[in-house]
Amino acid sequence: MTTMAARIVHISIERDWREVYAFMADPQKMPLWASGLSSGLKRDGDEWIAPGPLGNARVRFAAHNEFGVVDHLVSLENGLTVHNALRVVPNGDGAEVMFTLLRQADMSDEQFAADAAWVEKDLAALKTIMEADDR
Template identity: 85%
Template sequence: MTTMAARIIHVSIERDWRDVYAFMADHQKMPLWASGLSTGLAPDGDEWIAPGPLGNARVRFAPANEFGVVDHLVTLENGAKVHNALRVVPNGDGAEVMFTLLRQFDMGDEQFAADAACVHKDLDTLKTILEESKDGKRTTL
């Protein structure tokens, strides 16, 4: 069995981890911070449809849980499946959000680096939204 190269990308957020999890687990809010879903998600039974440049992807999320797991399985129109491991854990009075980026077998160095940069940007956006909203500066929550 061959494993894929992996990179764990994380950000610390000055907000109670349960608030962070609740925001991230609200799938309709994901387009606010997850650029790959910027066109939105539409519910379809137990899955969500995410339109994108490669067609409609089907997204299945981990059920609500008390462990901060926001994993999701993305199935592309061509049948390829990508597991996205996304976790929120307590970090002092705040939270640590971690995304495990797996390098797909057909992905070159530049594309893997570009994907990592996108994930960093998305997590930074999430941090900004959640830290600003706790002070009443934003009302997107």
């Protein structure tokens, strides 16, 4: 059995974790903070279609749940499916958002670092939105 290198990218957000979860679990709101989905998602049955530079990706989200799990499977046209593990948990009166980044087999050190930086940027955008005064 082979495991991939992993990195947990996380951020603290000063807002109730349930509100953060509700926002994050809405696929129509993901393009507001997840820049890889900036062109938006279109529903297709139980999945969502995400147009991107590598073609259309099919995205399947975890069912709504009380545990803060926002996992999603992204299937690319080339056949690769990536499990994106995304969690929101209580952190005092706020939330901790954690993304588990798995290093794909063909990724260089530089690509893995760039992916981690991208996730950090997206989580920072989420924090900005969720902590805005006009919420």
